[in-house]
Amino acid sequence: MSPTGETRRTPNRTPRTRRRTTTAVAAAAALALTAGACSSSGSEAGSAGDGTGKVTVWFHSGQGSERETLQRQVKEFNASQKDVKVELTLLPEGSYNDQVQAASAAGDLPDLLDFDGPFLYNYVYKQKLTPLDDLVPDDVEKNLTEASKAQGTYDGKLYSLATFDSGMGIYGNKKMLDAAGVDYPEKPGDSWTADEFAAAVKKVAAETGREKVLDLGLGNGKGEWFTYGYSPVIWSAGGDLIDRKDYASADGTLNSPKVVDAFRTVQDWKKNIDPDTDASGFVEGRTALSWNGHWQYPTFSEALGDDLVVLPLPDFGNGTKTGQGSWNWGITSSSDNQKAAAKFLLYLMQDEQVLAMSEANGAPPATSSAMEKSKLYGPGKPLERFAAQLDASCGTGQPTPDCIAVPRPLTPAYPVITSAFQQAWEDIYDGGDPKAALDDAVEEIDQDIEDNHGYEQP
Structure with a gap:
């Protein structure tokens, strides 16, 4: 799943019914994701090969511009040399992970696979990916942004390379903010406190005479967007989706009490939130502030x-935070042509x-050299703030006040973690008690970890 999710949220369902449904789905997902992990020993028996021959590649069929770009890149790479022939397969994004899991169980994965970042750790646990440290030059790894490197590293080894990352913050309508006399953070590194943010929303509401002037990104749908979009509240309050000391x-x-209080604060914003399920409020001028991701910049900028x-997301006490990470590439451990797959991957990593x-997709480049050359993310460019946030990655440890971009947890338990938090967020947004919702999520996550014996490698 991408940060934006895939389906619209459906309001007015009872929390208890949703909890039973989500728990059942999460349990099924956990079984599917971990099946076979404990019955295997060592990585699947692939080989490096001689760096020539056919390379099979799977790619999620997301934005049309992404598909077209990759199809052109495959065509141009194949035409540029004769040693490696890339064969590309596009799979629907909505069911992509399910298809990868089915192929994994059948032993039918491609040589080169793209996947949403936080699922990497489950794939590694299942021994479906091979480390890239001996397949890519050191200068390629050194050129990764700190955020991208953190996402692709697990247990001290590099398992994936990304060509793009992600960024999020608050988009503001300058005209509406200025008319309301709102002061806002203009330099990278500056941010509102949660109280200052709430005061800004209220000032705009008073000036415009419209109560609902805040877009919280609900038009992005549910699914992974809930985790990607609202985990920054947790991190900024000093908590996390899981304790990263030992997972x-x-x-x-x-x-934790601070996280519970932070979500109570978010609930206090509800009267000012435009439901905006069609994502039109900010563009049409109904809302002055939009909690959203990089993918909205082209539309918002044009409007x-x-x-x-x-602007940055508000600071709940532990510094402003943002999600990071997106789709990336890994070479499968079952591939018999890993060197050839690496050649195409290295081609994709060129500036x-x-x-x-x-x-094509508006996302931040995942390499430092490309970031500097970017028309949107380079120094002094419109999305320089997102680039600065990624440069201040929290890495693999617990988020501290000094870092900003936080990878989703590096654990095979992530599929259940994200499912449990998505349900908690929905309960909280619908007016449920934050402590009860988060306690339910904790119970679900910890039970999954216990059921899987702490996800110890067999």
Whole structure:
């Protein structure tokens, strides 16, 4: 799943019914994701090969511009040399992970696979990916942004390379903010406190005479967007989706008093939130502030022009935080042509190709050299703030006040973690008690970890 999710949220369902449904789905997902892990020993028996021959590649069929760019890149790579022939297969994004899981169980994975970042750790646990450290030059790894490197590293080894990352913050309508006399953080590193943010929303509401002037990104749908979009509240409050010291439990960190209080604060914003399920409020001028991701910049910029400002998410006490990470590439451990697969992957990591994909989908480049050349993310460019946030990655440890971009947890338990938090967020947004919702999520996550014996490698 991408950060934006895939389906619209459906309001007005009872929390208890949703909890039973989500728990059942999460349990089924956990079984599917972990099946076979404990019955295997060592990685699947692939081989490096001689760096020539056919390479099979799977790619999620997301934005049309992404598909077209990759199809062109495959065609141009094949035409540029005769040693490696890339064969590309596009799979629907909505069912992509399910198809990968089915192929994994059948032993029918391609040589080169793309996948949403946080699922990497489950794939590694299932021994479906091979480390890239001996397949890519050191200078390629060193050129990754800190955020991208953190996402692709697990247990001290690099398992994936990404051509693009992600960024999020608050988009502001400068004209509406100025008319209301709102002061807003203009430099990277500056941010509102949660109280200052709430005061800004109220000032705009008073000036415009409209109560619902805040877009919380609900038009992005549910699914992974809930985790990607609202985990920054947890991190900024000093908590986390799970304790990253040993990934053994979410208790005391996901449901800590500070996190509970932070979500109560978010609930207090509800009267000012435009439901905006069609994502039109900010563009049409109904809302002055939009909690959203990089993918909205092209649309928002076209609509507002010079009146668009890019601001950080509010600080709940542990510093402003943002999600990061997106789709990336890994070479499967079952591949018999890993060197040849690496050749195509290295082609995709060239600045020209990284920038082509970044321009196609609007995402931040995942390499430092391409970031500097980017028309949107380079120094002094419109989305420089998102680039600065990624440069201040929290890495693989617990988020601290000094870092900003936080990878989703590096654990095989992630599929259940994200499912449990998505349900908690929906309960909280619908008016449920934050402590009860987060306690339920903790119980679900910790039970999954216990059921899987702490996800110890067999």
